[in-house]
Amino acid sequence: MDSKRIDIGIGIILCLLSVAIYLYAEQYAGRGVNSYGPNFFPQALSFMLFLAAVGLIIQALRGKALKNLEAMNxxxxxxxxxxxxxxxxxxxxxxxxxxxxxxxxxxxxxxxxxxxxxxxxxxxxxxxxxxxxxxxxxxxxxxxxxxxxxxxxx
Amino acid sequence: MESIVLLLGAFQTIFSDPFSLLFILIGVTAGIMVGCLPGLTATMGCALLIPFTFSMPPIQGLLMLMGIFTGGIYGGSISGILIRTPGTPAAAATLIDGYPLSQQGEAGKAIGIATIASFVGGAIGALIMALLAPQIAQFGLRFGPPEFFALAIFGLTMIISISGESLLKGVIAALFGLLITTIGFDPLSGVPRFTFGSENLLGGVTFIPALIGLFGFAQVFRNIEKMEIVPQVKSKVGKILPSFKEVKSLLPTMFKSGGMGAMTGSVPGLGADVAAFVAYGEAKRTSKQPEKFGKGALEGVAAPESANNGATGGAMIPMLTLGVPGDAVTAVLLGALTIHGFQPGPLLFRDHLDIVYPIFAGMILCQVVLLFVGLGGARLFAKLINIDIKVLTPVIFLLCIVGSYSMRFSFFDVWLAMGIGVLAYFMGQAKFPVSPILLALILGPMAEQNMRRSLMLSQDDPSIFFTRPISAIFLILAVLMAITSYRKFKKLRAIEQQIAEDIAESSSAESQK
Known part of the structure; x- marks a missing residue:
């Protein structure tokens, strides 16, 4: 596998993971003392993770993935x-x-x-x-x- | 003045208990052993030996860990000089001139100078730490939740921007680590998060298994994978002690590099390895004979070794005073302090001077012990490099398993550590840096809790982070540092690549001979 396909694969997995975390954390909403409850931090992070993962996919598609991934031994x-x-x-x-x-x-x-x-x-x-x-x-x-x-x- | 009295008092405390000195000795010796074996890093040594400190009194446990830290960073130079393989990443700059010296039959002298330089640099770093840390802690006492949140963000930015080859992958690793910290009881609302009904996860992912997974298991897996590729090289040493004249001519370089190392190390995110390269570059730039560098210049060994040991003291400053670790090893030390019941931060300097000053004194003593053990045992340590990895690897594997079990006597933790190890191994394969995860594990709770506390104070108004001056400064600094350090990081990469190419060239030239 070349590094481009690895990066795209990881990007897709991370996108799905971040969406899953975001939705799962929704159940913690409204259980804190103010509007930034226990759901806020995980949801904010998963949102950022989603953006970063999309960025990774775009980078790989543009061919900017690092070339020198070690060949699988x-x-x-x-x-x-x-x-x-x-x-x-x-x-x-x-x-x-x-x-x-x-x-x-x-x-x-x-x-x-x-x-x-x-x-x-x-x-x-x-x-x-x-x-x-x-x-x-x-x-x-x-x-x-x-x-x-x-x-x-x- | 007061701090000097306290420091002297701390020396007295340590000297009055022979066990403390013994543990420093054990720590430094174990550290050098771990450091000089390629494939075992100083971080890994600390991670594997933390479990042994649980049952000790906190000061002795910490002294031993600091000894491992100091010894580990130094020990890397031995294998760097002898077999051109840095035993620990911080020694990567030492081998540029250390290995040519070894080829010229001066390996012993190179090791001797590395030892003396490590002592000088380490002592300077420890002194700077002892003098500067109380002032910074004093300043830190004024911090409230918004400031600590901003500080955590600052620390994370620094770490991401210099780790690994891709900025984006560093960000992803840090976010992933931060998400891991949200597992378990939310301390502010008491809601269990992402535990999926498992009792074992209520307290979150515990630090030791995560640490051993990231830096123990993952490294063992890599060693096993590469076992047949890496040829074992035999090493020879020769005469150790350099002449007094040589040492004297190198002292200015050592002092300067040690100071530079301490300063570099004290910036969160810039660790001993960066400090070594910076000092090497500076020594070469200001040298009268820059053309000798890379061919066995003694300054080329003295500068990086002095700097990387100076950086150990420097890296302790933000860790102790503000709770923000300077690099991966200090993150481990921070974890150890927490396990022993001390929360690093400005309050530590108000409430636990009985811990703080022995740490300073111990750090200085570690350097002295290092000098003697290093000079006296260099020959033995050099022999260690010839140990059969087929024997060593299973033993390290075993220590990883036992170490992750011993924190809570829990097999769940063993599986967890192995799982994290497998993940970290594949992350390494895909060029994701692992250090941001470790630092996120420490800074994550700090960031989340202080952010939400701030928002409670301000009644949901996020402007609190920008209207308080110190917090605003940290956030602005975070942005600025991210930009500039990213640029510098790119430059550093270019230098490292250049060096790697030079080495490749010279070895291909050698093989043609």
Whole structure:
């Protein structure tokens, strides 16, 4: 996709979004103490956003869109998406496996996926970092972390 | 005079508690580490380490964050000099002369001068801050809602006009950020807005997840995407300490650039990176041997490094005194102050001198610590650049997740931060700047509440913003600054482009050899 089409696409989405926000904010009208109630700011902003989005579309149509948009790097994008999926699985698994185990696993899997070859580095870093972060948050900062099903209260 | 007494008292407070010094040390060291790793910026470092400061007493937490800020801006120069990749955007000007020095085998000397320049500039910036901020706060005490509204608009205009490559895209990003701030309870009427029935959104989009999304996750995604494109470069250092004579001959440049940096940094919107380029240009213009610039002139390293660290102190001035952050990192510090229960603004200087002066004293101490840690540990920090990004990236990813969780122990916040990260990543792809969103998150509530309060005072008459002199001046300034800074910004872009072309040329010439 060239930058012109991206800009036009974004412009159209923003136009629709701003109209939707404007209409949705209408329900807050008349609930403040004076005529500039809770609806005023969002509606004023969405109006300006609409104008700016129209401006973006016009700019793109006139061919003034910036030429040097980075070309989409497909393998890179895919790698990002997969890592994000692994992270999603990690956050979900944390409630089952507990923070410590899930974290170690997450680090190991992502390092493997990103191509860290040496097994001992992967194992060592996973264990060390998981231990360090867990100790720091659990003992020092006293932030409650999900303990998971393997947790046995002492 | 009174302020000097208070400042000395604050030094005493810090020195009487060894932990405060320890946290400065940790902060500066962590900051340098984050700063010198390409792909981790000073903003990101502060964002990731804020959660660690929650459970600390406010002063210690703030000292650590300021240490990260100071160290982060300096640390960028190390990788700039060694591998021609600025570790943090503010170091982009340093590498112009720093990298040629490194090629001539003088990397150590370049780093040493960068360290000393950072110390000098940072100390000047911190002193200017300590002397100027109370006066500005005094002035700010006279502000009412219309003035604060005008000030918020002024801040936003500045930020939009210099960020990114397209003015329009900056405006869109800022408007988008402002709209995000309207999510949650409206503080003036109590009406929940745009919450779609979710309890998690009643308090609005919380600052930390938004911050980590914008500057943590988004950057991690970019790093993962570019992983195979960016080649890893090995770095070598050599002798660190420059000779006394060299340092002495550079002192005037350092002092001047530090002062200029502090002044540039104190204008909301102009951050450390702009300060560095301005000072570099000035040093080149006034140099006796301008032809040496770009080929390894020591002044070319001293000027931008002194300026960008001077700008850290400068950028703190509007943040502390008026609640308007000077750049993205100070916006993070402002968020941290708020989280610890202190609302930056003129009232902070009336009610919380016990916080304000330790901040000043801490900022000065950070520079001293920076000098020692920088000179002593340069070799170690340089080794860090060789860390395998395949190991580092997953760890940073993890810290982003844990960091966004730890504010409210909430998984909702983790999803929110990841969502914002994905959005910010694609915004970057489409060349929308992200910083205006962060600043809008801070200035949005300030703008809205003060605007509506003003209109309550004036009984719906909008002329209140133009009939009160200070408010009128700010609004006029906003318009004027938007126009002039936009022009200057275009010029600056041209300079940066020129530099980029020069670098491209020289590297293609190198590869032909």
């Amino acid at each position: 497909k393998p890179g994008l895919l790698r990002t998406a997969v890592t994000l999926l692994i992270a999603t699985a990690y956050v979900l698994l944390m409630n089952v496996l507990g923070f410590y185990l899930a974290t170690g696993l997450f680090l190991f899997v992502v390092m493997t996926y990103l191509g860290q070859k040496k097994l001992w580095i992967r194992v060592l870093v996973s264990v060390l970092v998981a231990t360090a972060v867990y100790s720091l948050f659990h003992y020092f900062l006293k932030i409650p972390l999900p303990e998971g099903i393997f947790y046995t209260p002492v």
